[in-house]
Amino acid sequence: MAQLTQVSRFSTSAANMIKKITVIGGGLMGSGIAQVAATTGHKVTMVDTSEDILQKSVKSIQASLARVGKKKFANDEAAGKKFLEDALSHIKPTVNIKEAVKDTDLVIEAIVENMDVKHKLFRELDQAAPQHTIFASNTSSLPIGKIAEVTSRKDRFGGLHFFNPVPMMKLLEVIRIPETSDETYKKLLEFGKAMGKHTVECKDTPGFIVNRLLVPYMMEATRMLERGDASAQDIDSAMKLGAGYPMGPFELADYVGLDTCMFIIDGWHKDYPENPLFKPVPLLQKMVADGKLGRKSGEGFFNYKKSSM
Numbered sequence: 001m002a003q004l005t006q007v008s009r010f011s012t013s014a015a016n017m018i019k020k021i022t023v024i025g026g027g028l029m030g031s032g033i034a035q036v037a038a039t040t041g042h043k044v045t046m047v048d049t050s051e052d053i054l055q056k057s058v059k060s061i062q063a064s065l066a067r068v069g070k071k072k073f074a075n076d077e078a079a080g081k082k083f084l085e086d087a088l089s090h091i092k093p094t095v096n097i098k099e100a101v102k103d104t105d106l107v108i109e110a111i112v113e114n115m116d117v118k119h120k121l122f123r124e125l126d127q128a129a130p131q132h133t134i135f136a137s138n139t140s141s142l143p144i145g146k147i148a149e150v151t152s153r154k155d156r157f158g159g160l161h162f163f164n165p166v167p168m169m170k171l172l173e174v175i176r177i178p179e180t181s182d183e184t185y186k187k188l189l190e191f192g193k194a195m196g197k198h199t200v201e202c203k204d205t206p207g208f209i210v211n212r213l214l215v216p217y218m219m220e221a222t223r224m225l226e227r228g229d230a231s232a233q234d235i236d237s238a239m240k241l242g243a244g245y246p247m248g249p250f251e252l253a254d255y256v257g258l259d260t261c262m263f264i265i266d267g268w269h270k271d272y273p274e275n276p277l278f279k280p281v282p283l284l285q286k287m288v289a290d291g292k293l294g295r296k297s298g299e300g301f302f303n304y305k306k307s308s309m
C-alpha cells in the first residue's frame with residue numbers, strides 16, 4: 001500500500017507525458033473515453049471492427065459533446081459549436097489497428113468482456129505497437145495480470161477502469177499488477193488526472209473497488225426480483241429514494257448492459273465457485289438468452305422501444 005501512494009507523489013516531465021492515445025472499441029465505454037480524452041487535449045485514434053460501427057460511435061460522441069457543450073457554454077452557441085468541432089477534430093476513427101498504434105503513447109482497450117477475445121487483440125497489439133507504448137485495459141471484472149500475460153510488456157501494462165457514462169462520472173480506478181513499473185503507474189495516474197478524473201489506486205483484485213461492492217448488490221436485487229419479493233420498479237424507487245442512489249439497480253443494469261452484467265457474475269463464479277455472492281442468476285441468464293440486453297437492445301428490465309415510451 002505504501003508503494004502505491006509513494007508513486008503518486010512524483011510527477012512526469014511534460015515531454016514524457018501521454019499525449020497520443022488509441023482507444024480500441026468504440027462502444028459505450030470506448031466512445032466515452034475517446035470523447036473525454038479529446039476534450040482534454042489528447043490526440044485520439046479510435047478503433048473498431050467496421051466503418052458502420054465507427055460511424056455510430058462518432059454520432060454518439062457528437063450527441064454527448066452537444067449535451068456537454070450546451071451546459072458549458074449556455075449563453076454562447078458559437079463557443080459550444082467550436083467546442084464540439086475542436087473535440088471531434090482530435091478523434092480519428094479507423095479500422096486499421098496497425099496504423100492506429102504505430103506511434104501511440106497509450107492504448108486503452110475497451111472491447112467485449114471476454115478473455116480470449118482480449119488475448120487475441122493484445123497479441124496483435126504487442127507486435128504492432130512501439131516499445132514505449134503503455135497498454136491498459138478498461139475491463140470491469142477480468143484480472144489485469146491475466147490479460148497482460150500474452151504480451152511482452154507486463155512492466156508497461158495496467159488497468160484504467162472508467163465509469164459509465166464516462167463524460168459524467170468523475171472516478172477512474174488505476175490498477176497495477178506486480179510487474180507494472182513505477183514509471184508506468186505514475187504515467188497512468190497522471191493521465192487520469194489530465195483526463196479530469198479523480199483517480200483511486202487499487203490492486204488487481206476481482207472488481208477492483210467499485211464493482212466488488214456494486215456487482216453483489218445488483219445481483220442481490222435481481223435475486224429479490226426473481227423471488228417475487230418486490231417489483232423492479234419498486235426496488236429501483238426504494239434504492240433511489242431510500243438510499244440516495246442516482247439510479248436503481250435495474251435502471252443501472254439496463255444502462256450498463258445485461259450481457260456485460262452476466263459475463264461478470266458468471267466469470268467470477270467460474271473463478272471463485274465457493275463464494276455465494278458470485279452465484280449466477282438464472283433470471284439474468286434467461287434475459288440475455290432472449291436478447292434482452294437493456295437499453296442497447298431496446299429492452300431489459302424495462303422497455304425502451306419508442307412505441308412504449
Ligand SMILES: CCCCCCCC(=O)CC(=O)SCCNC(=O)CCNC(=O)[C@H](O)C(C)(C)COP(=O)(O)OP(=O)(O)OC[C@H]1O[C@@H](n2cnc3c(N)ncnc32)[C@H](O)[C@@H]1OP(=O)(O)O
Pocket residue numbers: 064065067068071139140162163164165166167168169211214215218219246247252253256260261262264
Ligand atoms: C452486475 C454488474 C454491474 C456492474 C457493471 C460494471 C460496469 C463497470 O465496470 C463500472 C460502471 O460504470 S458501473 C456504472 C456507474 N454509473 C452509474 O452508477 C451511473 C448512475 N447514474 C447517474 O449518475 C446519473 O443517472 C447520470 C449522470 C447517468 C444521468 O443523470 P440523470 O439521471 O440526472 O439524468 P439526466 O437529467 O439525463 O442527466 C443529468 C446531466 O448529465 C448529462 N449527461 C448524462 N449523460 C450524459 C452523457 N452520456 N454525455 C454527456 N452528458 C450527459 C445531461 O446532459 C444532464 O445535464 P443537465 O442537462 O445539465 O442536467
Ligand SMILES: NC(=O)C1=CN([C@@H]2O[C@H](COP(=O)(O)OP(=O)(O)OC[C@H]3O[C@@H](n4cnc5c(N)ncnc54)[C@H](O)[C@@H]3O)[C@@H](O)[C@H]2O)C=CC1
Pocket residue numbers: 024025026027028029030047048049053109110111112113114117121138139140141161162163164255256257260
Ligand atoms: N458497460 C459499462 O458500463 C462498462 C463496461 N466496462 C468494460 O469496458 C469494456 C467495453 O464495454 P462496453 O463499451 O460496454 O461494450 P460495447 O459492447 O458497448 O462495445 C464494445 C465495442 O468493441 C468492439 N470490438 C469488439 N472486438 C473488437 C476488436 N477485436 N477490435 C476492435 N473493436 C472491437 C465492438 O464492435 C463494440 O463496438 C468491457 O471490458 C466492459 O467490461 C467498464 C466500465 C463500465
